[in-house]
Amino acid sequence: MKKVLMGNHAASWGVRLSRVKMIAAYPITPQTHIVEELSEMCADGSLDAKFLKVESEHSAMASVIAAETTGVRSFTASSSNGLALMHELLHWAAGARLPIVMVNVNRALAPGWNIWADQSDSLSQRDTGWVQLYVEDNQEVLDSVIQGYRVAEQVNLPVMICYDAFYLSHTYEPVDIPDQEQVDQWLPPFAPEYFLNPENPQAFNGLVMPDNYMEMRFNLHQAHEKAKTVVNDVGSAFGERFGRSYGAIEAVSCEDAELIVITSSSATSPARIVTQQLREKGMKIGLLKVRMFRPFPTEEIREILANAKKAVVIDRNFSWGKSGIFADEIRSVMANQSDAPVIFGYVAGLGGKSITPALIQEIVEEADRNDRPEALSIWKGMKA
Amino acid sequence: MRSNYPSEELMRPGHLGCQGCGGTMIMRHCLKALGADTICVIPASCWSIIAGQWPYSTLKVPILHTAFETAGAAASGVRAALDMKGKHETKVLAFAGDGGTFDIGLQSLSGAAERNEDIIYICYDNEAYMNTGIQRSSATPESAWTTTTPSTFPKEGPKKNIIQILTAHKIPYCATANVAWPEDLMAKVKIAGETKGTTFIHVLSPCPPGWKIPSEKSIEVARMAVHTKVFPLYEVINGEEYQINVEPKDLPVEAYLSAQGRFSHLDAKDIKQIQRRVDYEWKILLQRSMMESFHLNMD
């Protein structure tokens, strides 16, 4: 069934098809449509779930953690300051190894107040232990929520589906909505090994002494290593069932590319146009979409970049005092690689500024011109 | 003979509570009143330690250890999940200290209470952040010593009236309780367990190290809190109908204060001031207990 849906409603549909049983959320623009639609679905019975309208994002995540620990598939969504408020509990969710799926609509952080696209919110949560997927269009939003649960429940890690404010959240696109029956066959019911159960009374998340804490954390690390494969496997399996495959990365025309543009989220779409046009003009250019930020697809990126001379990373985010974050991550995984390309880090589109094809083209041409970047991070698309 | 004290122990020995710990007694009584079909939600508090380190647990009911400020929300989440599993009979007990209730957890508690979640919320109030080393909380009584309110500059202002905050949410049941009245405490927890919606019980929890009292006097000092009217025992139905459960013996507050090292710096003037406040609060409570309830007037 095809429907024209805004990105937020695509997320709602993903939740509904995943037969989520418990939702807790707190309003924040530009995420609100997701939960508005979900409350309609709960109200009309099309989704059999309990919706807690909690008093904060912090409580949203706390109650979702609790529900998951009780053995029920749960969901929440947030954005920006809301996600920042959840920060402590993002650690809890991952440390407790709970397969929660949440949506974060990437929005800039205050001050000044800004409700528009910016990845700094979710990238600030980089080290909380969550799997993070940055998706490009509304179809991928829906598909990624469903895949998110299958990934999460296989590796016992929480999964955050991130997409850009307004570019996706409020933009209508035709979306194919899979049949519930097919999703049910593809995504089995949630049946955790451990859950809060008076018949087998166990304590969850208690005090861990130094003799075991590091080992516990090593477990978490191993789960992330495993997730690298699982995300790809699930993406392929999804493709087999529903005709749309996904992976940790997507490489377009990178095999012989000398310059590879690296993007994430909605900025990938204009980059596809620009790189295709330049390729048609004879430039050996490729495009690498990094869909999975955590765990970081280190090996795949090294393989793709091995034959390129230049890698041009466009970041809609910034780590203060350093660099665009994707660029920095790529620099770090390419360190000590004998055939590493020169890495150009560009920062663009913060706080909702458009990353237009023209801007991308300007960036590519500048990188193509220069042997080396003039700075670690080059800010583009600003007033002079 | 207390034949009504259930013999089933849902709290086992070997736990890490201090000698004379009121909080452990409260947990034991609560679980006896609620039974084994209970899930316990414990935010950061002494009980995060008392329950024992991983991979152990001193309780025979499941525990969800959760972040400091989340007892109300986490209990709500457990409740929601149980309801979705059809486990409506399983009780959800949020068991939080005064810090997790009066201070950092007040918001999530208020949220849960306003939604009237079907949970039992027990605050075991030892009147300071005992687990972190006796720092003042908003539950610390006026003029008390703590490690952040030295005796030369003791706690200013009265203890926060948490019951008033909760009754303002019009939840079906609020009560105060005390370890020195275990039957009363358990009866209240039982009522809480049988009541649909959010129930809140504020239990005074003597803390020998924090209050600077000998461990054997834990019950004695808690009892004096009631008899000096410092901590009256009462219930509030639907946020409006007050009922006082134990008639205090009307001892002077000095009896309670002088039994505790945390008040040893007080002089006669300080004690008089505290007595005045206690008398005033008692008068208000008496007046409330005599008011006809809103629901009665509806008929």
Next chain:
Amino acid sequence: MPEEEPIVYDTQSQLPEKVVSEGSMLWNKTGSWRYIKPRYMNKVPPCNQGCPAGNDIENFIQQIGLGDPAAAWRILKEENPFPKVCGRVCYHPCESVCNRDEFDRAIAIHALERFAAEHAPPDERPAKLRPDSSKRVAIVGSGPAGLTAAYHLARMGHSVTVFEAKEKPGGLMRYGIPGYRLPQDVLEAEIDDIRSLGVKMKCKQVVGRDVAWDEMKAFSAVFLSIGVHKNRLLGFASEGARGVRSGLEFLDSVARGDVPALGEKTVIVGGGNAAIDAARCALRLGSEVSIYYHRSRKEMPAFEEEVYEAEREGVAIHFLAQPVDIITEDNRAVGFQFRKALLGEQDPSGRRTPVPIPGTEFDVSADTIITAIGETSDLAWLPPDLQTEQGRIVIDQFGLTNHPGVFAGGDTALTTHNVAYAIGSGKAAACAIDSSLNDKPIENFQDRIIVGGKGAVSVSRYLETGKAHAANDSSGQVVAFSELNLNYFEPQARRKTQKLSIAERMTGFEEVNGGLSDQHARLEADRCFHCGVCTLCDNCYVFCPDVAVTKNSQMPEGYEIVYDYCKGCGICVYECPRSAMIMEDE
């Protein structure tokens, strides 16, 4: 027990994926935190120490509280053959030491004793506790001391013969205490219990006259409980006049139903129980009665309660009146002259001595004079080398005289003359006689059988029946009022017994005091603190923060302290309402 073993993960891969518990904390033996530890230790309740007859008072009251007065009676009978008598006539020193007296009012122990005794199953009698020993014991005198010794020795398996000078056994219980205080059938029932044990009662047999002292040698042991039957004399020549009688003789004839004719005005001289009893009898016989006593009210040896009742009934008591002489006409008493006195220095008994005021003589008219200024024993017939002192046979703590095999007790050997002390002395001697018959010195049992520090003896402990005084710790520690946790008690009115109205009393010798109703007895029993004796109130169990007190019916206390986990906080001891626990060093 695997639950008590710590869980060890040898490799990282053994760890569970989640921070989820897989065991209990039972491996953590928190008992190691402790430096002092609690222990159950029953102590002696002050009432038990204070009962000269050695009753296990706390225990029998507990049974009444549990609704089983027959069990209460059985406990009483383990120590004392006369609970029906004592429940009526004992001056209950137990009540004056009752800790409850400092809280509101003492427990009405005597009323509860009577209640228990009156609920004895009608067909049940105390049984022998040991098989026949074939040892013979003679008892001379059948007052409370003699019959008590007879009762216990018979239960111990010995063959007991009681020699009694009068027609019936009972001594002063029968011939000294008037029927309005102790009905004869009540006494008779309890003597029957003693007879049923096979005790031979040889009445109208005066040892030294009808039976030669030498015949006593046929017995393995002799117990002398001959009482005090000689009235002290005022020493006036007029004492032989008509209308002058001794108190004991007067009471004796009243008891026999040989009611003497009295005049209109009776004057009684004396301040002891015999004086009061004689006065109340004389009132019932229609005379106007006045008592004259040479000291003040405070020094009166009579039981306060009896004095109070006598005055309510109309006896006028005059104090500080020193007898000067009986006024006679034609050798018939017509009055008494007294002299007023003041109180002077204390005498060796601690009472202030009256000092006459010269010139204050006054006359009182009377047609009957009863003298009741004290009684002594007739010891003339005894072997001359039997050691005596001030008219009393000299005995040790357990009744042994200076003659091996000869024991004594009761008023003839004691300075304090009352039924409870007499019973106590009979019990002590019974134990000493039994141990001597078994060739074991009584000193070997001393620590075991003495209850508290006032010399009360427990036969049950001597025989190790475990039926009475079993709960009291042999350390002998008595519980003080300050050792109780009074938070567990509320003031409760002491239950009163019914009494006949004054008018009803004057119609004859009907018993004045009634008993307690079932309901009142239960309520009164519930007032008992049970000082020093665990009543399974559960405080220790309920308040233990460490779940280290468990219920265990196998343990004598009913609870067990699990020392593996007890942290030694001391709450159980502090919250014990009755001081039945102690803290002690590790």
